[in-house]
Every structure is written in C-alpha cells, then in structure tokens.
Amino acid sequence: MYPDLTGKTAVVTGASSGLGHGIAQRFLQQEGMNVVVNYHSEKHRGAAQELADACNANGRTMAVVVQADISQEEGAQKLLDAALDTFGTVDVWVNNAGIESRYPTHELPLEEWEKVLAVNLTGVFLGSKAALARFVDTGTKGVIVNLSSVHEKVPWPTFAHYTASKGGVKLFSETIALEYAHLGIRVNCIAPGAIETPINAAKFADPKALAQTVKLVPMGTIGTVEQIAAAAAWLASDQSGYVTGQSLFVDGGMSLYPSFERGDG
Numbered sequence: 001m002y003p004d005l006t007g008k009t010a011v012v013t014g015a016s017s018g019l020g021h022g023i024a025q026r027f028l029q030q031e032g033m034n035v036v037v038n039y040h041s042e043k044h045r046g047a048a049q050e051l052a053d054a055c056n057a058n059g060r061t062m063a064v065v066v067q068a069d070i071s072q073e074e075g076a077q078k079l080l081d082a083a084l085d086t087f088g089t090v091d092v093w094v095n096n097a098g099i100e101s102r103y104p105t106h107e108l109p110l111e112e113w114e115k116v117l118a119v120n121l122t123g124v125f126l127g128s129k130a131a132l133a134r135f136v137d138t139g140t141k142g143v144i145v146n147l148s149s150v151h152e153k154v155p156w157p158t159f160a161h162y163t164a165s166k167g168g169v170k171l172f173s174e175t176i177a178l179e180y181a182h183l184g185i186r187v188n189c190i191a192p193g194a195i196e197t198p199i200n201a202a203k204f205a206d207p208k209a210l211a212q213t214v215k216l217v218p219m220g221t222i223g224t225v226e227q228i229a230a231a232a233a234w235l236a237s238d239q240s241g242y243v244t245g246q247s248l249f250v251d252g253g254m255s256l257y258p259s260f261e262r263g264d265g
C-alpha cells in the first residue's frame, strides 16, 4: 500500500476484465483511491458494476462505472468528465484497454489492422491527451501509466498489427514523458509478458499451448494480474517519483532472449 495514493482519483480504461480489472481493484481496495471504471461492450457491464458495488458498499462513492469507446475522442472526454463530476479531480490515468487477434500478415484485413491500432494506440493517445490537458490546465503533477507488452520490443509473427500498436505505445509514451517532464507529469509503460487473463484464457486452457508459452518464460511460470497491479500502484505512487519515460517489464524474463539461456550463441 502507498499512503500517498489514498483519496486520489484514477481513470482505468478497460477495467471490466483482465489487467484493467485487477488494477482498478488494487487502486480501490488496497490504495483507497477513487476510480472511474471504464468498460466498452455491454457484456462487460456486469463485471464493472460488481467491482464498483463492492467498493461503494460502505456508503461512500469510490467507484463510478462508465461505458465509453476509448478509440473515440468523445470516449476519453466522457471518462474525464465522469472523474471531475464525481470526484472533482483526476490524478492518475491508466490506459489499459487493448485487443489482439492473429493473422498471417499477408492475410491481415485492413479493417482488423485499423481496429487494433484504434484501440491499442489511438486509445492510448486519446486517453493521454485528455489527462494531459487536465494536468496542464490545473498544474497537476499527474501520472499516466500505459499498458504496452513485451511485444513493444519482442517481434511476434502473425501479430504484426498488435506489435505495431505496442511499439507505438512505447515511443509515444517516451515522447510525452519528455514533453511534459518539466511540469512534473510522469508517463511510464508496464510491459507485461504472459499473464493469466481472459485474453489468454483459450490459449492457456490448452495444455500444449500453455507448455509452449511457459517454455518462453525463464522463470517458468505464467504471471498473475496481481503482479501487474502491483507495478501499476508503484508507478502511480510517489515511490516512483523520479521515474519517467520507462517501460517496466513484468514478464518473468520473457524479454531476455530466452533461447540464449544456456550460453549458446
């Protein structure tokens, strides 16, 4: 727990499942923060509402659930407005929402490329833009945390649109970190490896596919949502107050070229 986070307000995009849900939960239940819990599609409303209800049970509103498409400028604005209307401020903005799909690149439909880029990269831009505008206007030394991936660095054949989006998130984040550092605004990425989330559920349910993935992790295990949430809390807190423009890899060593593990080469 980081006491400086208590009472602060965060927006978490894609907070109805997976990493976003875990980060929102940690902020609400362990850090005592207010959270705008964003979801996109109707099928995720229940999970977002359930998290909020559990946290609002003591009569004080700590969580507000907001439907928004973060690939649209109105979506990001809606999240900012909800934070300001409900809590009067925003201090931390986590751009987590992301999607992935698999296609050989020569068969990758343009619409699919555009969809993945729209959510994973344009969504990070629009969320960051809304947060930065507010931070600049109010002189807030705010924090932005962007969820990239080990694939901001590691090539991943048949996921070219995904890697393009995540590589984009990395350099976009470094650029705005530099642009706004003089105002005390910090921007960092978390680069998760293989984590147990719904995005990976089908893959990890297949023992062969799971074993294949584990082979790529020097530490020999899949990561947990809680491990990513812990990184998000640290990056949001003053404990990382001198850290900006960095990607924190939380990946059990996946990005360390595991095929060189035995000193071959």
Ligand code: BGC
Pocket: 100, 148, 149, 150, 151, 192, 193, 194, 195, 199, 200, 213
């Ligand atoms: C992807 C996962 C994948 C992991 C490691 C993540 O960015 O979302 O599906 O297992 O990278 O390859």
